[in-house]
Amino acid sequence: MRTVTRTADPWRDTDVVDERAARFAQGTTGIVALLGVIFGWPLAWALMSAQLLIGVTLGRRFCLPCAAYFVLVQPRFGEGPLEDSRPPRLANAMGTAFLGVAAALWWLGAEPAGTALGALVAFLALLSASTGFCVGCKIYRLTARLRGIPPRRHDRIDP
Numbered sequence: 001m002r003t004v005t006r007t008a009d010p011w012r013d014t015d016v017v018d019e020r021a022a023r024f025a026q027g028t029t030g031i032v033a034l035l036g037v038i039f040g041w042p043l044a045w046a047l048m049s050a051q052l053l054i055g056v057t058l059g060r061r062f063c064l065p066c067a068a069y070f071v072l073v074q075p076r077f078g079e080g081p082l083e084d085s086r087p088p089r090l091a092n093a094m095g096t097a098f099l100g101v102a103a104a105l106w107w108l109g110a111e112p113a114g115t116a117l118g119a120l121v122a123f124l125a126l127l128s129a130s131t132g133f134c135v136g137c138k139i140y141r142l143t144a145r146l147r148g149i150p151p152r153r154h155d156r157i158d159p
Contacts, residue, residue: 006079010070011061020080021069022088023129025055028065029095030125037119042106045118049099052092084151086144091128091136095121 008016029048036044055063060070074080098121106114128134141151 008082015085016082017085017088018080019083021066024069024073025065026125027129030122030129033099033118033122033125037115037122042103042114045099046103049096052096056089056092056096087137087140090140091134094136
């Protein structure tokens with residue numbers, strides 16, 4: 001296996017994220033959410049929601065899709081373009097909430113509403129993973145602009 005030089009340490013430089021890592025995680029979320037919809041597994045939504053919550057609160061080291069990407073995929077293919085980590089973090093927080101609510105609705109007897117919410121998360125996560133269009137990221141950028149928060153530029157990283 002070849003040695004990959006990283007411009008940003010995935011575990012310490014948390015203000016940036018490899019663009020492909022975010023898409024890998026979104027793909028994982030989308031597939032798990034879709035499996036929950038197809039097979040009627042609200043437990044899949046609850047587990048994915050818990051995993052997203054752990055990743056958002058404790059960091060990438062405890063996020064299973066993140067760890068899989070940074071340990072297995074990135075060393076083989078190299079580091080992708082770096083981007084601001086705040087928009088994907090908000091998208092993950094939104095996914096946490098919506099998948100948790102989808103599971104709760106299912107278990108409370110509102111299966112159609114839970115399934116619809118799970119399907120929405122699956123659609124948006126898979127859309128983001130396949131095209132790069134992240135609705136949660138766009139919401140973050142819009143609200144940040146309205147609050148006067150400037151976008152970060154990460155042309156060069158000084159670890």
